[in-house]
Amino acid sequence: MNPKILLTAIPLIATSLILFGCGGGAKTAPQAKTLKRDYDFPGSIKKVDPAIFPPDDSSWIKVDDTTRRKVFFNDRLTLELVETSKSALTGNITTDHRYNDVIGYVLTGGAMVTVGKDTKQIAAGGAFVVPSNTPYGVIPAADKTTILYVFTPPREDLRPTAPAVRRFPDNEIKSIVYKWFALFDEKAPAGALLSCLADTGLSMEMADKKKITSWQGFQEWYGAWLSTVDTYSSTVEAVSVSFDTDSGRYRASTTVSSTAKTRKGKTSTERYQVNMTLVDTSWGNAPKILEYGESPAKK
Numbered sequence: 001m002n003p004k005i006l007l008t009a010i011p012l013i014a015t016s017l018i019l020f021g022c023g024g025g026a027k028t029a030p031q032a033k034t035l036k037r038d039y040d041f042p043g044s045i046k047k048v049d050p051a052i053f054p055p056d057d058s059s060w061i062k063v064d065d066t067t068r069r070k071v072f073f074n075d076r077l078t079l080e081l082v083e084t085s086k087s088a089l090t091g092n093i094t095t096d097h098r099y100n101d102v103i104g105y106v107l108t109g110g111a112m113v114t115v116g117k118d119t120k121q122i123a124a125g126g127a128f129v130v131p132s133n134t135p136y137g138v139i140p141a142a143d144k145t146t147i148l149y150v151f152t153p154p155r156e157d158l159r160p161t162a163p164a165v166r167r168f169p170d171n172e173i174k175s176i177v178y179k180w181f182a183l184f185d186e187k188a189p190a191g192a193l194l195s196c197l198a199d200t201g202l203s204m205e206m207a208d209k210k211k212i213t214s215w216q217g218f219q220e221w222y223g224a225w226l227s228t229v230d231t232y233s234s235t236v237e238a239v240s241v242s243f244d245t246d247s248g249r250y251r252a253s254t255t256v257s258s259t260a261k262t263r264k265g266k267t268s269t270e271r272y273q274v275n276m277t278l279v280d281t282s283w284g285n286a287p288k289i290l291e292y293g294e295s296p297a298k299k
Contacts, residue, residue, distance in 0.1 A: 035133040035194065035215070038099040041153050045075050073159065077152040084109075084146075088139040093119065095135035096200045097215045100151040102130040104138065109145030113138050135216055157200075157281065166248075167280055168287060170241040173250050176278070176286055181234045181256065190222050198279055198288040205293050207272065230265075234258040250278040250287055255297050271297040 053072070060068040066086040072079045093114045104113070110123040114137045115130055121141055122128070130136045138147065176196075183192055194215050204212040212218050237255040244251065257271045274294045278287035 035097065035191070037134075038132040040099075041076075042099065043153075043156065046073070046154070046159075048073050048075055069158075071155075071158045073154055076154065077150060078155040078158060080149040080151070080155065080158060082147050082149065083144070084140040085144055087141055087143055087145075089141050091139060093137040093139055095137040095214055095216060097133050097135055098130075098151075098199050099132050100153055100155065101132050102136065103150045104128045104130070105148045107146040107148055109140060109142030111138050111145055111147060112141050135214070166243050166245075168250070173241045173252055173278065173287070174239045177239050177252055177254055177276075178236055181236055185233055187226060187229070187232065190219050193222060194218065196286075196289055198281070198290040201279075201290055203291045204289075207270075207294055228262055229260055230263045231261045232258065233260075248280060249290070250280070252276045252278060273297040 060070055060083075062068050063082075067082065067084045069083070070081040089112060093112060095114055105127045106122055106124050108124050110121060111126075112119065112121045113126075113128045114135070115128050116134055116136070128136070128138075180193075180196060183196075197215060197218060199215065202213055202215070202218075204218070206212065206221065210221060212221060235257045237257060239252060239254040242251045243249075253273070253275050255271065255273055257269070259267065259269045261267045272294045273296070274292070276289055276293075277291035279290040280287045
């Protein structure tokens with residue numbers, strides 16, 4: 001990878017990581033460690049009353065123009081029924097990581113499934129088992145596919161009645177930003193940075209226009225960065241924070257100046273404007289970085 005590109009991307013990643021303040025894949029980059037399974041039960045148990053649901057008693061929830069879902073909760077697990085009306089075999093499988101254990105069962109149609117390093121197409125009656133923190137991805141392989149998912153611990157992000165409650169004040173969000181850049185200054189282990197990122201829905205665009213959508217993608221990027229950069233220091237010039245009551249997400253905007261020196265002795269100084277979106281996952285002690293974008297700061 002071109003050292004100049006890596007140097008340009010440094011502030012972006014640093015910013016991105018910082019914001020999500022602190023709470024892999026088929027191929028792991030140098031110095032990037034595979035995540036361990038997570039057997040903790042984050043958050044507190046939300047007790048659910050016993051219930052019986054006739055077929056029409058639980059409404060379908062629209063996900064997009066071709067997908068809908070039903071979701072049911074128990075105290076310690078979530079059942080999700082996902083129905084799609086269009087095959088997606090023309091697209092690539094992207095993998096996500098979850099701290100939940102997951103089991104999926106194809107009721108109708110078929111799906112192309114990746115779990116860890118294995119990818120297979122399975123028809124109705126096929127199933128897949130995903131231990132926590134294992135990369136996995138599923139795309140429908142028929143014009144009508146229905147898949148039953150079971151998650152434990154529960155998928156709190158799927159609770160339709162979960163209120164958008166602000167748990168963190170502005171200063172705590174700002175402290176996450178400062179801490180994040182400190183991790184880059186220290187060239188911290190990849191695991192420390194990954195703990196600041198959302199495990200699903202991640203969207204990061206680095207200074208070199210590199211797009212990252214998974215923990216694995218970030219591990220690979222960060223591994224390349226570590227192998228190229230000798231020293232790195234950053235200064236957070238300003239941080240502004242807001243909270244969106246509709247989405248329950250935090251927005252952070254910051255200007256960062258950075259100086260990096262490559263192992264070949266080349267030094268680069270940059271200044272960036274970074275915008276981030278942080279999501280409160282209801283587990284852990286800090287919001288996680290969900291979206292990130294950076295651009296050269298105005299002089």
